Amino acid sequence: MENLIEYLLLFGNLNQQQIDLISQKATETELRKEDYFSEAGKIPRQVGYVVEGILRVCYYNNKGEEVTKYFTEEKQFIVDINSFDNNVSSTEYIQAVTDCKLIVFSKPDWEDLSNTIIGWDNIVNKIIRKALLQKVERRSPLISEDATTRYLAFMEKYPHLVNRIPLSYLASYLGITQSSLSRIRKNIC
Amino acid sequence: MENLIEYLLLFGNLNQQQIDLISQKATETELRKEDYFSEAGKIPRQVGYVVEGILRVCYYNNKGEEVTKYFTEEKQFIVDINSFDNNVSSTEYIQAVTDCKLIVFSKPDWEDLSNTIIGWDNIVNKIIRKALLQKVERRSPLISEDATTRYLAFMEKYPHLVNRIPLSYLASYLGITQSSLSRIRKNIC
DNA sequence: GAAATCATTTGCCATTTGACAAAAAGCGAT
DNA sequence: ATCGCTTTTTGTCAAATGGCAAATGATTTC
Numbered sequence: 001m002e003n004l005i006e007y008l009l010l011f012g013n014l015n016q017q018q019i020d021l022i023s024q025k026a027t028e029t030e031l032r033k034e035d036y037f038s039e040a041g042k043i044p045r046q047v048g049y050v051v052e053g054i055l056r057v058c059y060y061n062n063k064g065e066e067v068t069k070y071f072t073e074e075k076q077f078i079v080d081i082n083s084f085d086n087n088v089s090s091t092e093y094i095q096a097v098t099d100c101k102l103i104v105f106s107k108p109d110w111e112d113l114s115n116t117i118i119g120w121d122n123i124v125n126k127i128i129r130k131a132l133l134q135k136v137e138r139r140s141p142l143i144s145e146d147a148t149t150r151y152l153a154f155m156e157k158y159p160h161l162v163n164r165i166p167l168s169y170l171a172s173y174l175g176i177t178q179s180s181l182s183r184i185r186k187n188i189c
Numbered sequence: 190m191e192n193l194i195e196y197l198l199l200f201g202n203l204n205q206q207q208i209d210l211i212s213q214k215a216t217e218t219e220l221r222k223e224d225y226f227s228e229a230g231k232i233p234r235q236v237g238y239v240v241e242g243i244l245r246v247c248y249y250n251n252k253g254e255e256v257t258k259y260f261t262e263e264k265q266f267i268v269d270i271n272s273f274d275n276n277v278s279s280t281e282y283i284q285a286v287t288d289c290k291l292i293v294f295s296k297p298d299w300e301d302l303s304n305t306i307i308g309w310d311n312i313v314n315k316i317i318r319k320a321l322l323q324k325v326e327r328r329s330p331l332i333s334e335d336a337t338t339r340y341l342a343f344m345e346k347y348p349h350l351v352n353r354i355p356l357s358y359l360a361s362y363l364g365i366t367q368s369s370l371s372r373i374r375k376n377i378c
Numbered sequence: 379g380a381a382a383t384c385a386t387t388t389g390c391c392a393t394t395t396g397a398c399a400a401a402a403a404g405c406g407a408t
Numbered sequence: 409a410t411c412g413c414t415t416t417t418t419g420t421c422a423a424a425t426g427g428c429a430a431a432t433g434a435t436t437t438c
Contacts (some may be wrong), residue, residue, distance in 0.1 A: 044271045067333045080324055125314050132321035133271055136328065143364035146255045167416060175332035180395055182417050356386060369425055371387050387432070404416065
């Protein structure tokens, strides 16, 4: 829990009373590898903060292929923000890649925080904006480079992820086939 | 100018006094094709709203190749939001692809609006969040599909852009060479 | 309108990547 | 250790894409 509070304080100030309130609303929980945090077709009902573990965002494209769109690391919020905010069904899945420890807030609790804590919205906005910017910056270079360069870039950006995720997820994140990724690895090592 | 106000009102309410204030701060201006709205290495000093015309965001990758990262259409704000907010140098260029009509706000005026108009930050946040989400959604599919599919998807998403932008920009946006794009076009038509 | 300049298309060949299938390696349950 | 299952690697071949250079087409300038 301190982990989360520390993280929030990077984005704005909170007094002890506010911190206590946040802690009250928060629930620590765990996800097993391959469990879903949220699913396509359902309206997301909670916001999560990743204390430990890796999750991924994925969807099925119109050929029915599973595409991994994003990986999250520790110390990040995770939620399909668009669907959550607008109360509409998700178009994507959020799935645990490894066993995970999360702190979650139900939607009503999350809204209470917004109504009770002056400056909460501001903190949340900063976090979301940063996360979205990061997403854009991480995904964009994947388009203009060849597969080997993309893999090398991935290893640089996520040095501690590469050995914890299955090849198939990584391949679909990089937009290449599993065999191609396997060959690339062979050539590099 | 009505164009801008109309757009803002989609995201929140503004009374006449507030609208007048916004109008006072706004400057209508034009950019010629290939002019830069903002440049890499400089700290962005203004926020723009595109009334007419197309702009693109581009940068040079570490091989020195120019990469088009994004196109903007009419009725959108344009700014390197990260650099603008944090007062740091841009890493990318924003350039007019066609002649453009813009409405711009200087940074001090923009901040005045934030300090004067209750709810301004809220409106701006909604707009930025939407824009960032859109960016992610537009760029992501470019990774997992083959070049022809990407081109077809581009034509669907930007039906009125395809014939107004040079092939070279589009090729670098799609992450393929100019010759490949030319061949793809040949095969499709 | 001719020359100069820039953008797009095409040809040729090398390289990368994909599709498919089979083999090998890893892993858990017994 | 062995079996059964899944994941990763490898092989073979075909298709897609890139690199380079030349040709063609379009636009601007004088």
